Amino acid sequence: MSNLPPRSLGVGSGGLLLGHEAATSRGAGSPRPGSLMRTRRIKLQIFRGVVFLIMGLFFLVPIGAMFEFSTRGDTMTSPRTLEAWTAIIKVPELTDAISVSLQLAAITSIAMLVLLLPTMVWVRLRIPQLNRILEFICLLPLTVPAIALVVGMVPLYRWIGVNLSDSILTLSFAYLILVLPYTYRTLDAGLAAIDLKTLTEAARSLGAGWGTVMLRVVVPNMSSAILNACLLAVALVLGEFTMANLLNFENLQVAILYIGLVSASTSIAVAVASLVFAFVLLMILSYVGRPKDRVARAEEIPGSLVPSMTGVSVLAELVDQPK
Amino acid sequence: MSEMRDTRAGIEVRLEDLRRSYAGVTALDGLSLTLAPGELVALLGPSGCGKTTAMRLVAGLEEANSGRVMFAGKEVTGLPANKRDVGMVFQAYSLFPHMTAHQNVAFGLSLHKVGPDERKRRAGEMLELVGLSAYANRYAHQLSGGQQQRVALARALAIQPTVLLLDEPLSALDAKVRSRLRDEIRRVQLEVGTTTLFVTHDQEEALAIADRVGVMNKGRLEQLGSPTVIYSRPATPFVAEFVGLTNRLDGVVRDGEVEVRGMRLPLVQPNAANGPATALVRPEAVALAADSENVPGPLIGTVIAVSFLGATSRVTVDLGDTTILAQLPTSEASAHPAGTRVRLAIRKDPVLIAREETAPAEVN
Numbered sequence: 001m002s003n004l005p006p007r008s009l010g011v012g013s014g015g016l017l018l019g020h021e022a023a024t025s026r027g028a029g030s031p032r033p034g035s036l037m038r039t040r041r042i043k044l045q046i047f048r049g050v051v052f053l054i055m056g057l058f059f060l061v062p063i064g065a066m067f068e069f070s071t072r073g074d075t076m077t078s079p080r081t082l083e084a085w086t087a088i089i090k091v092p093e094l095t096d097a098i099s100v101s102l103q104l105a106a107i108t109s110i111a112m113l114v115l116l117l118p119t120m121v122w123v124r125l126r127i128p129q130l131n132r133i134l135e136f137i138c139l140l141p142l143t144v145p146a147i148a149l150v151v152g153m154v155p156l157y158r159w160i161g162v163n164l165s166d167s168i169l170t171l172s173f174a175y176l177i178l179v180l181p182y183t184y185r186t187l188d189a190g191l192a193a194i195d196l197k198t199l200t201e202a203a204r205s206l207g208a209g210w211g212t213v214m215l216r217v218v219v220p221n222m223s224s225a226i227l228n229a230c231l232l233a234v235a236l237v238l239g240e241f242t243m244a245n246l247l248n249f250e251n252l253q254v255a256i257l258y259i260g261l262v263s264a265s266t267s268i269a270v271a272v273a274s275l276v277f278a279f280v281l282l283m284i285l286s287y288v289g290r291p292k293d294r295v296a297r298a299e300e301i302p303g304s305l306v307p308s309m310t311g312v313s314v315l316a317e318l319v320d321q322p323k
Numbered sequence: 324m325s326e327m328r329d330t331r332a333g334i335e336v337r338l339e340d341l342r343r344s345y346a347g348v349t350a351l352d353g354l355s356l357t358l359a360p361g362e363l364v365a366l367l368g369p370s371g372c373g374k375t376t377a378m379r380l381v382a383g384l385e386e387a388n389s390g391r392v393m394f395a396g397k398e399v400t401g402l403p404a405n406k407r408d409v410g411m412v413f414q415a416y417s418l419f420p421h422m423t424a425h426q427n428v429a430f431g432l433s434l435h436k437v438g439p440d441e442r443k444r445r446a447g448e449m450l451e452l453v454g455l456s457a458y459a460n461r462y463a464h465q466l467s468g469g470q471q472q473r474v475a476l477a478r479a480l481a482i483q484p485t486v487l488l489l490d491e492p493l494s495a496l497d498a499k500v501r502s503r504l505r506d507e508i509r510r511v512q513l514e515v516g517t518t519t520l521f522v523t524h525d526q527e528e529a530l531a532i533a534d535r536v537g538v539m540n541k542g543r544l545e546q547l548g549s550p551t552v553i554y555s556r557p558a559t560p561f562v563a564e565f566v567g568l569t570n571r572l573d574g575v576v577r578d579g580e581v582e583v584r585g586m587r588l589p590l591v592q593p594n595a596a597n598g599p600a601t602a603l604v605r606p607e608a609v610a611l612a613a614d615s616e617n618v619p620g621p622l623i624g625t626v627i628a629v630s631f632l633g634a635t636s637r638v639t640v641d642l643g644d645t646t647i648l649a650q651l652p653t654s655e656a657s658a659h660p661a662g663t664r665v666r667l668a669i670r671k672d673p674v675l676i677a678r679e680e681t682a683p684a685e686v687n
């Protein structure tokens with residue numbers, strides 16, 4: 001091991017650097033010790049590429065087929081047309097449904113954060129013995145099928161419709177329950193990654209009230225987890241069909257179904273568009289959540305002890321790798 | 324800089340009969356303690372003795388079951404932590420990871436409604452005070468452990484706290500950094516003059532840094548006094564054993580004296596009842612002389628180890644049925660290498676005795 005070049009010593013510190021390093025060493029073109037290690041790296045690279053390709057095909061083939069279908073003309077011989085796509089903005093029911101689904105996604109995400117984050121922080125700090133119970137309650141919706149949930153909610157929504165409001169935005173109550181298990185897990189991981197007790201106590205001793213502690217200390221230190229939780233909530237709400245349909249509301253997925261009865265290609269175009277939207281959102285959030293700024297600045301300082309990658313940047317690197 | 328320090332420097336802090344228990348387990352059993360203005364008091368004790376609980380009650384991070392905390396004669400017992408105006412440095416690294424060192428120090432100032440210019444100036448001064456001006460723009464993960472704790476100290480002092488609380492701030496650091504930072508904390512504390520409570524389980528640290536040391540055991544203050552008094556005149560067997568090394572020698576108490584291996588030593592507790600007891604003898608009270616006569620005696624033994632400590636050395640002598648430690652100037656100790664026979668003499672200082680029922684469970 002002692003005669004290995006220094007670069008080879010970094011194997012344990014970040015597997016994702018390996019591909020980059022392997023490429024550099026191949027570029028040098030001279031035979032060097034540690035060829036076994038290099039072979040392993042190449043094998044790993046190939047394995048990674050194959051997995052990525054298979055997964056990519058798994059997702060892209062159906063989406064590509066949907067796109068192909070949505071651009072077909074009226075007959076098999078007709079030329080390609082984007083009519084179905086332009087119809088998205090021309091059909092008022094659809095634009096309304098898109099707008100409503102986006103509003104629902106926003107309301108659900110914000111309500112989830114306002115309700116869940118302070119509760120989780122409070123339970124962790126003040127009544128940690130309730131942590132298990134909170135976890136159980138939050139994960140419970142995962143075990144109840146949506147259809148059973150809706151059956152239970154029908155009388156409730158009948159009452160809400162008569163006494164409060166019959167707006168579709170009241171669906172966010174139900175969606176809040178639906179997104180709880182996923183967002184709880186994400187936020188829980190984010191909280192576990194910081195020394196919550198010490199940080200909040202330090203802020204309190206400096207004169208911060210609980211609001212300041214949350215907004216200026218807790219939230220900035222788990223921004224990745226919060227963004228991921230929001231992403232999950234948005235994705236779930238945009239893709240939700242059962243509840244909206246059975247409670248007689250028309251959200252995006254319900255609208256897609258109805259439009260599909262009239263124009264199959266438009267409904268497919270909307271489905272592709274919503275998938276692409278979710279993908280773009282995922283990419284944006286993973287880059288926004290990436291603490292690139294801080295890491296970059298750390299690397300400018302000579303002798304800095306900062307590890308070159310964090311969890312999020314490693315994920316991003318994984319996505320970048322096969323390019 | 325000096326003007327802002329002087330405004331808050333040195334108030335009296337009084338803890339009156341503080342009690343706290345967790346699920347039936349008593350953590351603090353009636354602690355009363357007064358810190359004079361500008362004084363640094365170290366609370367010393369083993370894990371679970373209640374010292375950290377005491378500090379958290381002063382900080383307002385926990386509520387006492389009973390008792391009062393007074394700052395400059397005003398009761399603060401019911402005040403939440405953010406209204407108490409204390410500065411605190413924690414055992415765990417507590418810098419906000421998303422802020423630079425400068426932003427960390429300025430954080431408390433912004434909460435105290437200090438304007439941006441003044442905030443910048445004061446944060447800069449505080450970082451200068453702890454010698455980290457050059458690191459102002461670094462994030463916590465770009466600083467070493469010692470640097471992080473210095474920034475935490477600057478952050479705690481920046482808000483001109485009425486009281487400074489240091490909760491084992493050095494325990495996560497390596498020995499060399501620890502002793503350097505310990506001296507630096509003392510220098511800064513003397514310069515700023517803030518009344519300070521320092522919690523530690525390291526007796527050397529407590530004796531080195533504090534004006535007075537309070538030794539705690541099982542939620543109570545066993546002894547409070549200057550480092551010299553605590554070390555040389557421990558009030559209880561627990562203090563004697565916790566602070567510094569102690570030889571435990573079996574003896575018999577008779578008429579206000581204890582007889583140990585044929586020697587009669589005066590007692591710290593002259594009213595102790597007659598009967599068997601263990602005498603606690605400091606290694607510094609043991610003197611050695613070469614023994615050429617090959618006659619066995621109660622205080623004659625063989626040197627089995629010599630540990631070089633710098634100016635002094637610690638010599639371990641095997642007496643046959645027990646071993647005894649002697650601490651001597653290195654020049655003297657070098658005359659008795661391992662294997663030589665020596666005759667021991669115990670200086671006739673008053674010694675403490677321990678009996679089974681009073682022997683502490685945990686000693687250092």
